[in-house]
Amino acid sequence: MTSGGRAEGPVRRRGRPASAAKAAGEPAAPDRILVSARTEFAERGYEKASIRAIARGAGVDSALVHHYFGTKEQVFTAAVEGAFAPALGIPDRLFSGSPEEWGEQLTRFVFRIWERAVTREPMLAILRSAVSNDTAAAVFRRLIARNLLERLAGGLGRPDAELRVELAMAQLVGTAMLRYVIKVEPIASAPPEVLIPRLAPVVQRHLTG
Amino acid sequence: MTSGGRAEGPVRRRGRPASAAKAAGEPAAPDRILVSARTEFAERGYEKASIRAIARGAGVDSALVHHYFGTKEQVFTAAVEGAFAPALGIPDRLFSGSPEEWGEQLTRFVFRIWERAVTREPMLAILRSAVSNDTAAAVFRRLIARNLLERLAGGLGRPDAELRVELAMAQLVGTAMLRYVIKVEPIASAPPEVLIPRLAPVVQRHLTG
Structure with a gap:
């Protein structure tokens, strides 16, 4: 998933601005969120996994995780x-x-x-x-x-x-x-x-x- | 396991004294602890399971769980x-x-x-x-x-x-x-x-x- 269209969502990253990340060839926010989610679910299991930790791992705000993917389920x-x-x-x-x-x-x-x-x-x-x-x-x-x-x-x-x-x-x-x-x-x-x-x-x- | 010998340990129950329990045909403390442990491990999994909750479920003090069985493992x-x-x-x-x-x-x-x-x-x-x-x-x-x-x-x-x-x-x-x-x-x-x-x-x- 490259999600070109979706990347127009409200990107509020704590680090470099999105344009700099893109120039460096870094994956788009939805892809980073999925990678972070897989790590979080793998390490902590479904129940203990938190949207906050998934967002932190992806370098985005929790609201952006909900924006792209909805609920924890x-x-x-x-x-x-x-x-x-x-x-x-x-x-x-x-x-x-x-x-x-x-x-x-x-x-x-x-x-x-x-x-x-x-x-x-x-x-x-x-x-x-x-x-x-x-x-x-x-x-x-x-x-x-x-x-x-x-x-x-x-x-x-x-x-x-x-x-x-x-x-x-x-x-x-x-x-x-x-x-x-x-x-x-x-x-x-x-x-x-x-x-x-x-x-x-x-x-x-x-x-x- | 009926654990007649082991029941001579330091029984400190919150409820009725051990003699009353025995008269009523209630299982001995080690058996109650094992039953409670199985429920606790089943419901909360190994990591989240606590000796305190196992003790509570068996109607005994946490120290008695350690006395009979040792560590959580x-x-x-x-x-x-x-x-x-x-x-x-x-x-x-x-x-x-x-x-x-x-x-x-x-x-x-x-x-x-x-x-x-x-x-x-x-x-x-x-x-x-x-x-x-x-x-x-x-x-x-x-x-x-x-x-x-x-x-x-x-x-x-x-x-x-x-x-x-x-x-x-x-x-x-x-x-x-x-x-x-x-x-x-x-x-x-x-x-x-x-x-x-x-x-x-x-x-x-x-x-x-």
């Missing part, structure tokens, strides 16, 4: 959707082949997200917030339903497609929990190339078996 | 071990048959725990705390390693047994996340008898396939 939704953007952009291309190949594609895709710190941190933030707060869980639920479920289940074209997709996701979500959150050994340190061949056939079985 | 460990007790007591009997039957046994066992509110709430408390706090995650990690992994992996008797058990657990942990925590449909409302036949063969495949 709406800020969270925008931050989560931004974190999901790589995940949500790819499936269109990723799952265009035969459903018989989706098991390995989906498994590898999930590992690509979780193995890179820059995409793992937003996922951890979402997971932490969704587990501890009902509002955050509802946001996560809507995103899963609207994006992953509709796309994947639609492609399977079976009456029980949504349940199949969710059972496949359950295998991958649980693996992420034990590997990256609880960090129990040996699954926490096993190389992806050991885990993927064990997971992909199971994911495939849920989808089309 | 030790109170959490005791509360989690208590919540796991049904889970930890059963496997000895549950997994005594052929490993070829463990897939369905383990799957049904996990559903029994999560489908009953009285055992689901402590599990949710553990999950919430482990996801949001590293100390709680470490406690959970040790419990998994010492109990489930050693017992199940020992019974499988293969060099990769621990990884197999964890991949099987990942399927069940992820199912619990989507069904009971995120509550995404249709997996949240599907009857256990629809889910178990889809999960058990996958769990079995991880264990012995």
Whole structure:
């Protein structure tokens, strides 16, 4: 999101004027707010996260956060959707082949997200917030339903497609929990190339078996 | 735990004296403290939970909580071990048959725990705390390693047994996340008898396939 039009909002930054920031190639205020929000939600969880701290991290006034994104729930939704953007952009291309190949594609895709710190941190933030707060869980639920479920289940074209997709996701979500959150050994340190061949056939079985 | 011997500690309750409580068949202080701790950790998570609130819920002084259980981390460990007790007591009997039957046994066992509110709430408390706090995650990690992994992996008797058990657990942990925590449909409302036949063969495949 470059948000050229939105940057005309009431920018009241404490530091350099907006024109200087733009000349230096600094991200526009809405982007800085989303980055700051993701950090705040990741570190403090949904309940403890504050708009004030998000604004401070972005170098803007709290009013500007509300101006661009609305309530705390709406800020969270925008931050989560931004974190999901790589995940949500790819499936269109990723799952265009035969459903018989989706098991390995989906498994590898999930590992690509979780193995890179820059995409793992937003996922951890979402997971932490969704587990501890009902509002955050509802946001996560809507995103899963609207994006992953509709796309994947639609492609399977079976009456029980949504349940199949969710059972496949359950295998991958649980693996992420034990590997990256609880960090129990040996699954926490096993190389992806050991885990993927064990997971992909199971994911495939849920989808089309 | 009936803790007859331990009840000789410095009982300083605000309410009725201990003798009256005993006559009424009320649980002893250590048991009341554990029940209160589980509620507190479930409702507020590990970080926000306070010894003071745990003591208040049990009708005892904070000093008594420390006397019986030590630090907050030790109170959490005791509360989690208590919540796991049904889970930890059963496997000895549950997994005594052929490993070829463990897939369905383990799957049904996990559903029994999560489908009953009285055992689901402590599990949710553990999950919430482990996801949001590293100390709680470490406690959970040790419990998994010492109990489930050693017992199940020992019974499988293969060099990769621990990884197999964890991949099987990942399927069940992820199912619990989507069904009971995120509550995404249709997996949240599907009857256990629809889910178990889809999960058990996958769990079995991880264990012995």
